[in-house]
Amino acid sequence: MYGWMGTILRVDLTSGKIEKEPMSEKLRLNYLGGRGINSRILYDSVGPGVDALSPENVLIFGTSPLVGTIAPSAARITVTAKSPLGGILGDGNAGGHFSVEMKRAGYDHIVFTGKADKPVYLWIENDHVELKPAEHLWGKTTSETDEEIHRELEDPIVKIANIGSAGENLARCACIQFQVCHAAGRAGMGAVMGSKNLKAVAVRGTKGVKVAHPGPFMRLAKELYELIMNSPGYKELSTYGTPAITVDTHMMGMQSCKNSITNIWSEIEKLDHRVLKRDYYVKSLACTACPRHCNQAWVVKEGPYAGERGGKLEYAAVGTFGCACLISDLAAIAKMNSLCDEYGIDIMEIGVGLSAAMEWYEKGLITKDDTDGIDLIWGNAEGAIEVIHKVARREGFGNLLADGPVRAAKQIGQGADKYITVHVKGLTMGATDVRSIKGHALSQGTSSRGADHLRGGYGEFPEPPPFMLPIFKEKFGTEEAAFAGSYNKSAPTVYSENSFTLTDSLELCKINTEWTGVPIDIKKHGELFSLATGVEMDEKAISTAADRIWNVERAFSVREGITRKDDVLGGKWGSEPIPDGPSKGERIDRKKFNKLLDDYYQVRGWDSMGIPTASTLSALGLEDIAEEFRKKGLIEAV
Amino acid sequence: MAKILIVNASECTGCGACELACSMRNVGEFNPSRSRIQIVSLESDFFRLPVVCSQCYKPPCAAICPTGAITRDEATGIVEVSKEKCDGCRMCEEACPFGNIFFSEQEQKAVKCELCGGDPQCVLFCATKALEFREPEAKTAGKRRALAEKLKEVYQLQAV
CATH class of the missing domain: 3.30.70.20 (Alpha-Beta Plaits)
Known part of the structure; x- marks a missing residue:
């Protein structure tokens, strides 16, 4: 077999039984790998109404047929489960070097079921797979756990995924850390891992990954490396990492500041990426096979946080902890980032939660009595740090915020959810204000894991650069869609959702695709897939696979009760206009957004409630789902 | 060169x-x-x-090889292992101070x-x-230049 290793590892934590299952051709050809195969396994394994934190949930790690090859940035991993935040499909995606190590050990996917009676970790060394006790690791931070397991296994090359206290304590905002600084951040996957008493997965693999057409594959890979290295933004992201966009986002009026009370902040220069580089960055690092090397290792050299060090200080942290909470001290932001890595907390969920909490505090919805005496005023970095500690321990006010701002708002009542910047299906999203970019707003609404910036969104600008117009004309038959303010966005949104679905299913990185202006598009994904696996898929065929994956993800959520009403933006961005700055007055017009949803459902082949129709499902070979939906009365019987 | x-x-x-x-x-x-x-x-x-491997001028791996399998091509400077002559004794692994020649389980030969x-x-x-x-000249010249860059500050300090 080329590309895939051909094996799914099944680990039942309740019984301790470990099985190796050949991966069926049906699964491979219909769902490709990574996120795609994970989503289908989830659909088949977890029925409606299952409590996400119960042993009935599964936890799936997925690599792809490209992982382990030299295809640029084919190093990612998707972790999938029913989300404890949204109660719908949940997944998190991480980079680093774990995914390739797991693939080289011989496994495309690992499916965890059940719950261990005591804390354990899984140790994989090629064919040897073993559950080992982890009681001595419970309570340790992710870097302590990483160090301890390396000591135990006496092999520095072992790659480790683990959870910190947040996951152990079932904080719904918990994530899974890979090699400490890479995170499968979104949708509470760390809490699911904690609920299974699974502290870590350690893996070492020395097998080779083979491709069907080595010569052409190497030539295509080389071509793609050059496309990436000659693309606009290569230098910025490889030098500064994602914080390179903070100041520009602010300049365009799209940076949410002070929890979106304003989009202008006088202290924005203090978060300039050039300051980060000058004062904090020490070394540029990369995930496997990635020429982008956007991971900038950093060290805090002086002040109260001196000695803090880590990797991957992302825009997500600078945008939410910085701009949204008005914390202008980069060293404090670095400290918060580091704590989230050590405890295993999703920086977006906690960042949005903290900025909402600061506004709740300002408006008197909560007081010092609720915050355990913490004076949670704007810009209070020490207070914010204290809250992060409490979230990981589920202590006092932290216990409230640990389940994410949407659940916290329900507890607080008084319409507290209106102060959250944005939430969709229980998930919140970082600090780039999408009110002025309607296609991105739509993709927040339709994202299959809830509010998120990495599920869809095709380049759109207030004043599109001239070269964009013919691209839109060719791809979507209209130039109008290139303009940020236009509501003519169904076609580019569906295209981008499919493109992102393929990037995730082949476990490449979106930073090296058309998302950031690199001409690595759906067609190129098809070429890489075909040369690696020997299974020919042209642009149309691989787009159909993406459609199929997207519909299975939708079907999972529909089965949980999700419909049209859940596809709208909750919180401030769904109802209020941008208050000031260059995008002042931009808002999501409810009527136009509703029309846009109609258009989108039509392109997707869904009914007016957002439910995939019988003909859409059967055209994608999903008759089994159509049949299930008929039985449940979700679609009309024939 | x-x-x-x-x-x-x-x-x-x-x-x-x-x-x-x-x-x-x-x-x-x-x-x-x-x-x-x-x-x-x-x-x-x-x-x-x-x-x-830095393709040593006098490779210790070649010196210790009992079958004469490791040779240095004078024209290209490449130190090569003859698949025919190598009998997999692993002496070269011992001799190389840097771990740059090693035994391949799959091929049962030394590789580098x-x-x-x-x-x-x-x-x-x-x-x-x-x-x-x-x-190779570029390597040493580059290192000299890097040294000069580092020392520059020291000398400038003295000049002040």
Whole structure:
């Protein structure tokens, strides 16, 4: 077999039984790998109404047929489960070097079921797979756990995924850390891992990954490396990492500041990426096979946080902890980032939660009595740090915020959810204000894991650069869609959702695709897939696979009760206009957004409630789902 | 003058593309454990070092080889292992101070970087020029220049 290793590892934590299952051709050809195969396994394994934190949930790690090859940035991993935040499909995606190590050990996917009676970790060394006790690791931070397991296994090359206290304590905002600084951040996957008493997965693999057409594959890979290295933004992201966009986002009026009370902040220069580089960055690092090397290792050299060090200080942290909470001290932001890595907390969920909490505090919805005496005023970095500690321990006010701002708002009542910047299906999203970019707003609404910036969104600008117009004309038959303010966005949104679905299913990185202006598009994904696996898929065929994956993800959520009403933006961005700055007055017009949803459902082949129709499902070979939906009365019987 | 592989460790991001290109070229699969170039990662120190044969002028691996399997080509400077002559005794592994020649379980022979016969594939995929294939003079000249850059500040201080 080329590309895939051909094996799914099944680990039942309740019984301790470990099985190796050949991966069926049906699964491979219909769902490709990574996120795609994970989503289908989830659909088949977890029925409606299952409590996400119960042993009935599964936890799936997925690599792809490209992982382990030299295809640029084919190093990612998707972790999938029913989300404890949204109660719908949940997944998190991480980079680093774990995914390739797991693939080289011989496994495309690992499916965890059940719950261990005591804390354990899984140790994989090629064919040897073993559950080992982890009681001595419970309570340790992710870097302590990483160090301890390396000591135990006496092999520095072992790659480790683990959870910190947040996951152990079932904080719904918990994530899974890979090699400490890479995170499968979104949708509470760390809490699911904690609920299974699974502290870590350690893996070492020395097998080779083979491709069907080595010569052409190497030539295509080389071509793609050059496309990436000659693309606009290569230098910025490889030098500064994602914080390179903070100041520009602010300049365009799209940076949410002070929890979106304003989009202008006088202290924005203090978060300039050039300051980060000058004062904090020490070394540029990369995930496997990635020429982008956007991971900038950093060290805090002086002040109260001196000695803090880590990797991957992302825009997500600078945008939410910085701009949204008005914390202008980069060293404090670095400290918060580091704590989230050590405890295993999703920086977006906690960042949005903290900025909402600061506004709740300002408006008197909560007081010092609720915050355990913490004076949670704007810009209070020490207070914010204290809250992060409490979230990981589920202590006092932290216990409230640990389940994410949407659940916290329900507890607080008084319409507290209106102060959250944005939430969709229980998930919140970082600090780039999408009110002025309607296609991105739509993709927040339709994202299959809830509010998120990495599920869809095709380049759109207030004043599109001239070269964009013919691209839109060719791809979507209209130039109008290139303009940020236009509501003519169904076609580019569906295209981008499919493109992102393929990037995730082949476990490449979106930073090296058309998302950031690199001409690595759906067609190129098809070429890489075909040369690696020997299974020919042209642009149309691989787009159909993406459609199929997207519909299975939708079907999972529909089965949980999700419909049209859940596809709208909750919180401030769904109802209020941008208050000031260059995008002042931009808002999501409810009527136009509703029309846009109609258009989108039509392109997707869904009914007016957002439910995939019988003909859409059967055209994608999903008759089994159509049949299930008929039985449940979700679609009309024939 | 024959070109050599020059390693600029400070530029290495640890992406491992060199190992992947090497193993594909030499063993037909992507497998760093069989790559002739190896990146050593000191994770917590953010340090990555590509380790690869420097094609010694007087190779200790060749000197110790009992079958005369290891020779240095005078024209290209490449130190090569003859698959026919190597009997897999692993003496060369002992002799090399850097771990740059090693025994391949699969081939039952000693293997090492042979610069892909003069067109090293690792260099093609190195995004940061941590690996370069050029004249050795450039290496020493480059180091002298780097030294000058460091000393510059010291001398300028004295001048003030």
